[in-house]
Amino acid sequence: MTLRTTEIAATLFLLAGLAGCGDEDPYAALADHDGYWSALIEVPSASIEVEAINDTHVDLETRRVTVYAQNRALGMVVAPPQLGPGECAEGVDGSTVCFHPNAVYLNGSGRELDAADGTGAWWVKHSWIVDGEGYFNCAMGAAETYSCGWATGTLMDDGVTLLMEGEGGYNIRGPLLDVAPIAYQLERWSNGGTEPEFVIDFACDASRVSDFDGVARACP
Numbered sequence: 001m002t003l004r005t006t007e008i009a010a011t012l013f014l015l016a017g018l019a020g021c022g023d024e025d026p027y028a029a030l031a032d033h034d035g036y037w038s039a040l041i042e043v044p045s046a047s048i049e050v051e052a053i054n055d056t057h058v059d060l061e062t063r064r065v066t067v068y069a070q071n072r073a074l075g076m077v078v079a080p081p082q083l084g085p086g087e088c089a090e091g092v093d094g095s096t097v098c099f100h101p102n103a104v105y106l107n108g109s110g111r112e113l114d115a116a117d118g119t120g121a122w123w124v125k126h127s128w129i130v131d132g133e134g135y136f137n138c139a140m141g142a143a144e145t146y147s148c149g150w151a152t153g154t155l156m157d158d159g160v161t162l163l164m165e166g167e168g169g170y171n172i173r174g175p176l177l178d179v180a181p182i183a184y185q186l187e188r189w190s191n192g193g194t195e196p197e198f199v200i201d202f203a204c205d206a207s208r209v210s211d212f213d214g215v216a217r218a219c220p
Contacts, residue, residue, distance in 0.1 A: 027063055029160035030130060032175040032220040034058040036210060037184045037202035048073050054184070054202060055123070055210050065153065065162070066127040068106065068212055069140055079142040080124045084116055088144065097142040100124055108214035120211060128153045130162065137166050169193070175220060176201075182220050 037054045055068040071079040080100035083089055088098040100122070105113035107120030116122070128135045134152035149167030156163050161174035169190040176183040184202040204219035 036208040063130040068123040106211040110213040
């Protein structure tokens, strides 16, 4: 059988495509985590809404995911406390709050500072390598003492959702790709639990500038 030039070209194109299937990056979908995500959470006991922010940065080359987090209410940062290392103060409810062990100071410079310079704010930093090195995680909040422990993040079978495991429980977090505009969901589970302790649905905002590097990013 003799193949014409067009048939040969088509055959080579098909073979090249099949050969390339094994070269696909299994972590490519981590890019869908990258973005400025925020959610409004009602606090009935205080009759207010708290804005939870997860400013998430993904390095596909190293598989490192870094989340800078804050909680804000009434135009103020309520967590982490805006206090430096070793500092404590009276919180809005009269309780004592102290420096958050995972806090870093961000001012849009692309650097994480360990001291305030008056041009930015303190954020909680959680950073890990997917299917690799974990990190020392202290729960988000404002307190005198914090619950902390080692945590790791692994990619689940769907190739995009992350399982974050730590002491006492785990989180399942990832983009919701079947909704428009794209959203992001975080579920908190206790070990042995039959239903999540809470679920937070985040929306992406491409107009928000990251306090880390001063850049606004497109939504996934």
